[in-house]
Amino acid sequence: MDLTPRKKLKYLIIISLLVLSLRHQDYNIEAHNSDRVVNLPEQPSNPEVSHFSGYVNVNQENTRSLFFWFFEALSESPSTRPLVLWLNGGPGCSSIGYGAASELGPFRVAENGTRLTFNQYSWVQEANMLFLESPVGVGYSYTNSSSDLDNLNDSFVAEDAYNFMxxxxxxxxxxxxxxxxxxxxxxxxxxxxxxxxxxxDMNKVKPKDSFINLKGFIVGNPLTDDEYDFKGILDYAWSHAVIPDNLYDTAKRNCNFKFSNWSEPCIIAMKTVFRKYEEIDIYNIYAPKCNTNSSSGASLFGAGDYKSPATKDWFKRVTWFEGYDPCYSNYAEIYFNRVDVRSSIHATRAVSRWKTCNNSILRTYNFTVSSMLPTYSKLIKAGLKIWVYSGDADGRLPVIGTRYWVEALGLSVKSEWRSWFHNHQVGGRITEYEGGLTLVTVRGAGHLVPLNKPEEALALFRSFLNGQELPSRP
Structure with a gap:
């Protein structure tokens, strides 16, 4: 067959594209094979879980790389299920140690780091779950430039997470x-x-190849607005009989949480509030306290020169330093420092010791944003689906503070506050607002809802993803 020059060029282009496509597929197959986790120590054999882990470079100049652990959905048709990125807070706490291995991943570390158990209420029942150790310096994530760790702030972290995705x-x-x-x-x-x-923002200016099909986000017991969050801490402590009337009155009289520079009487009063919380677990006020040598986040408030502006800012911000329960976080530290575990999940980069929370990040993090309310307003107008859930036994980021800042958004109520049910019991309460924002409480859960109330957490996550209403009757 005699082809014209134009047809020849057309076929050459098609062949070139096919070759590039095959090369790209070969690269991805190779990447998948190298990322696939096999022979994870202590992994339960049933059900079969397909998972991958490794590093993604987010900055070539500083060789800055973030570590991920990805689990394919366990549903009958994983290829149709959404992708969900999970982030833990801190700043400085690991999404591997908390989210993946203690809360909502398919495996939970048990028995002092010597065994994994299958989590039947894992969120991988509903979605493909991607856990990211962020920011750099958390867990296995690393950088070759120490200056990166000195420059961490919210914008830095968001840019790295975007480049990662x-x-x-x-x-x-x-x-x-x-x-x-x-x-x-x-x-x-x-x-x-x-x-x-x-x-x-980037979806509107970036080439189509970089488009991310973002539909919304869901956050639990979230730090959102300094004024309302701290007002909530104080009111919650008094309303739940953690502090006496005279301390509450003193703090109310001397504290104006609208301003970042607290007065000396306010600092003293709030320091006393947190000292009262040292007697119990601030992250779950009705749970037994783990009596080990590990200190909870609340104990940090018992030391330091609170007259120093830098220390005072640290005093205001540090909350989730060791997470909810140092007992199980210690199990995770034992497990993820095992040589055989590191080898299995491809954590090949030398880390002196993997930690559930990197305390140095918490101390050096540059807190530049005091309120997320403008961002919420923008994203609600953009039409994103947004759910906020709150365990009502959390004293550190209590439901009262969350209700304060949600009300401050000034949204019209779409569906009035009502109870929702799970297993014939009240699971919590729910309010829906015009524009796509939903507030859900989880009865009896603390700071880490998927750990404290795994069945209820999976139920609300399923409702969030699938648009099915939480039951309004037993």
Missing amino acids: VAWFARYPQYKSRDFFIAGESYAGHYAPQLAELIY
Whole structure:
């Protein structure tokens, strides 16, 4: 067959594209094979869980790389399920140690780090779950430039997370067209909406190849607004009989949480509030306290020169330092420092010791954003689906403070406050607002809802993803 020059050129272009496509597929197959986790120590054999882990470079100049652990959905049709990125807070706490291995991943570390158990209420029942150790310096994530660790702030973290997702989608292109959601808890109350905002903005200016199919985000017991969060801490402590009337009255009289510079009487009063919390677990006020040598986040408030502006800012911000329960976080530290575990999950980069929370990040983090409310307003107008859930036994980021800042958004109520049910009992309460925001409480849960109330947490996550109403009757 005699082809014209134009047809020859057309066929050459087609062949070239096919070759490039095959090379790209070969690269991805190779990447998937190298990322696949096999022979994870102590992994339960049933059910079979397909998972991958490794590093993604987010900055070539500083060789800055973030570590991820990805689990394919366990549903009958994982190829149709959405992709959800999970972020833990801190700043400085690991999404591997908390989210993946203690809360909502398919495996939980048990028995002092010597055994994994299958979590039947894992969120991988509903979605493909991607856990990211962020920011750099957390867990296995690393940088070759120490200056990166001195420059950490919310914008820095959001940019790295965005670059991670773009690179991850290039590595796993079969997930690029999926509905994409962001999820997290605690300081992820900053991470999640800020990353969502950056994706939303970049989708409007970036080439189509970098488009991310963002549909919304869901955050639990989130740090959101300094004024309302701290007002909530004080009111919750008094209303739940943690502090006496005279201390409450003193703090109310001397504290104006609208301002970042607290008066000396306010600092003394709030310091006393947190000292009262040292007697119990601030992250779950009705749970037994773990009596080990590990200190809870609340104990940090018992020391330091609170007259120093830098220390005072640290005093205001540090909350989730060791997470909810140092007993199980210690189990995770034992497990993820095992040589055989590191080898299995491809954590090949030398880390002196993997920690559930990197305390140095908490101390040096540059807190530049005091309120996320403008970001919420912007993203609500953009039409994103946003859920906020709150365990009502959390004293550190209590439901009262969350209700204060949700009300401050000034949204019209779409569906009035009502109870929702699970297993014939009240699971919590729910209010829906015009524009796509939903507030859900979880009865009896603390700071880490998926750990304290795993069945209820899975039920609300399923409702969030699928648009099915939480039951209004037993």
